Amino acid sequence: MECDIERVLWSQDQISRRVSDIASEISADFHSFSSPPVFVGVATGAFLFLADLVRHFSFPLTVDFVRVQSYGSGTESNGAPSISLDLKTDIKGKHVVV
Secondary structure (H helix, E strand, O other), X not given: OHHHOOOOOOOHHHHHHHHHHHHHHHHHHHOOOOOOOEEEEEEOOOHHHHHHHHOOOOOOOEEEEEEEEOOOXXXXXXXXXXXXXXXXXXXXXXXXXX
């Protein structure tokens, strides 16, 4: 597969460090909150990033996903995104990170 890659923009170590930096910033923001935040990923593209991110946290949290589509069966967006899979978690009154 690597022979198909013209150039690597960011190394695995660079990505890991940046995810860790983001997690540190989020941890600092949520340090004083009493209710656990809800992390929402846009499926399916976010699941690996979100999994790597939440592994850094030592506080309670919830993870959920939404699915949004605007392509239908074609290859061009119709310009009107719609939610095809909504959250299972009730986020009313909760801190949400998307």
